[in-house]
Amino acid sequence: xxxxxxxxxxxxxxxxxxxxxxxxxxxxxxxxxxxxxxxxxxxxxxxxxxxxxxxxxxxxxxxxxxxxxxxxxxxxxxxxxxxxxxxxxxxxxxxxxxxxxxxxxxxxxxxxxxxxxxxxxxxxxxxxxxxxxxxxxxxxxxxxxxxxxx
Numbered sequence: 001x002x003x004x005x006x007x008x009x010x011x012x013x014x015x016x017x018x019x020x021x022x023x024x025x026x027x028x029x030x031x032x033x034x035x036x037x038x039x040x041x042x043x044x045x046x047x048x049x050x051x052x053x054x055x056x057x058x059x060x061x062x063x064x065x066x067x068x069x070x071x072x073x074x075x076x077x078x079x080x081x082x083x084x085x086x087x088x089x090x091x092x093x094x095x096x097x098x099x100x101x102x103x104x105x106x107x108x109x110x111x112x113x114x115x116x117x118x119x120x121x122x123x124x125x126x127x128x129x130x131x132x133x134x135x136x137x138x139x140x141x142x143x144x145x146x147x148x149x150x
Contacts (some may be wrong), residue, residue: 012036030057
C-alpha cells in the first residue's frame with residue numbers, strides 16, 4: 001500500500017499581524033493568514049490560515065508583520081465542529097507550518113537587525129549547524145570532454 005502525502009508549499013503576503021496564544025499545556029501558537037495571488041491578468045487571490053507552533057511560532061511573532069512576504073511549508077489540517085448558535089456542521093482547512101522562510105526585510109526598520117539584506121529562515125526541525133563552504137576561484141578554461149569519466 002502506498003504511503004499518504006500531506007504537504008503544501010505557499011508563497012504570499014501576510015494579510016494581518018500574527019497573533020500569539022498559549023495552550024493549557026503551555027505551548028505557544030502563532031496564527032496568521034497569507035494571500036496568494038492566483039496569477040494571470042486578474043487581481044484575484046486565495047487566502048490561507050496558517051498555524052505555527054512553539055519555536056517556529058515565536059520566530060513568526062518576532063519577525064513578521066502584515067504585508068511581509070513569506071514562503072510557508074507545511075501540511076493541511078481539517079477541523080470540523082457543530083456551530084453552537086445555528087447547530088449546523090462547520091469545517092475549515094488550515095495549514096500547520098513546518099517551515100517559514102522570510103522573503104523580504106522589515107520595512108519599518110525593526111526585525112532581525114540585518115537591515116533586510118538577507119532573509120532569515122525559521123525551521124521547526126532541529127537542523128544541524130553546517131560548516132561554511134568556501135568556493136575557491138576556478139580557472140576560466142574550456143572543459144576537456146575526454147576527462148569526464150562517464
